[in-house]
Amino acid sequence: MAFYHHLTEFAGRPVVDFPADPALPLPAAAADPGSVAWRLDCNKDGEYFDRDFPELLAAFLDRVPSAGVEALVTGQWLEWGEDDCTVADDLVAVADRLPGLRALFVNDLVDGQSQPSWIYVPDLGPVLEAFPNLAELWVRGTPEGRARAEGPDPLIAPLKHSGLRTLVLQSGGLPAGTIRALAECDLPELTHLEIFLGDPLYGGDATLEDLAPLLEAGRFPRLRHLGLRDALIQDAIAAAVARAPVVAQLESLDLSLGTLGDEGAAALLAGQPLGHLRRLDLSHHYISPGMRTRVEQAWPGVEVDLSDGQGSGRRRRYIAVAE
Known part of the structure; x- marks a missing residue:
């Protein structure tokens, strides 16, 4: 499955689309x-106007009062989007012209533009x-980087960011290195964390050991929503979550889009309230x-x-969501 509809x-x-x-x-x-x-997209709906992302971004900043912009969505950065993604570097270069930016969605690409596991994203730490x-x-996408024994560079290297409240990583296969790096980040205001783990065939090789730090109490002290989604090991994740200290601080929990079956459901029923x-x-x-009936009746x-x-x-x- 891919993503089929633009935001x-x-x-x-x-x-609102800025016209390419x-x-x-x-x-x-x-x-x-x-x-x-x-929304800045160089080839939305197959309409290509011979502009790559830096040119489209420059036109946007020139034509729209950029100091008032608070939310951006980026799409395809080239006609076909197969070359290196420059979006992160391009945005960093013009950060002084977007002082009010509060929300950013990187790579709202859908089926027909690219599959999730083919969208390569550089380290977004410099953007933060x-x-x-x-x-x-x-x-939306998977980390780019040179092939090496420990895998590609993480989507976000360990850092501190005092303003980030929502972080969502959508991938057909999110490498374990990104999960480990995320656990080392200092995000004191983070309230919503959502991760698509994906398929090992497409890089989603995270294990329960990699996820364990995210399940600790106080790792992200203000966290109220945790999504560990789209996993082939969803039963094992459910069993780990059933006894995880972080659950006590949550208001919502998302274990959707994966392979959850009776084993995982039983673990949730037998675990902490x-x-x-x-x-x-x-x-x-x-x-x-x-x-299913037992789960529906378990928590009025x-x-x-x-x-x-x-x-x-x-x-x-x-x-x-995989390929």
Whole structure:
């Protein structure tokens, strides 16, 4: 599965395309640039106008009052998006012209533009350092980097950022190095962490040992939502989460999009109380009807999402987002 639809809303704002065609007029939102999330895409819907991302970004900064921009969504950075992604470096270079940027979605590419495991992303640490007021960072893709024994460079190297509240990493295969580096970050204001772990065939080789630091109490003291999604080891993750100290501080927990079955569901039922949660997302699962009934009845008052059942009798299980 890939992502099939471009964002229409981001950071609580409607997404508005900045025209790649220089002949088109500016959207009306340019009069109030902070009211929308601006999308910069060099080839949205197959409409290519011979501009790469640096040129499109420069045109955007020249035509839109950039000091008022608060949310950005980036798309394809070249006609085909196969060369090195320059988006991180390009944004860092113009950070002084985007002083109000609070939310950034990197690589809102969909099926027809690229598959998730083919979107290569450089280290985004410099972006966080250049934008100290950034509160939301969403990234779709997998780390680029030279092949080496310990894997590619992480999406975000260990750093401190005092403003980041939401971090979402969407990948068909997120290498363990990124998980380990994330656990070393100092993010005191982080409240929402969501990770697509993916398939080992596409680089998603994280183990329970790699994830263990994220499950400690106080690793991110303000964390209220944790998503460990899209994993082939979803049953094992559920068992680890069932006894994880971090759960006591959460308001919502997301174990969706993976291969969760009866084993993982039973671990959640036998583990620590989950009645304090507002929401538990187990959608796209392989749980049997009987176990599903037990889960639905286990925690009155908790919104439990068990939609998109894949059939408990299937021998081979698939995650929702891989290639």
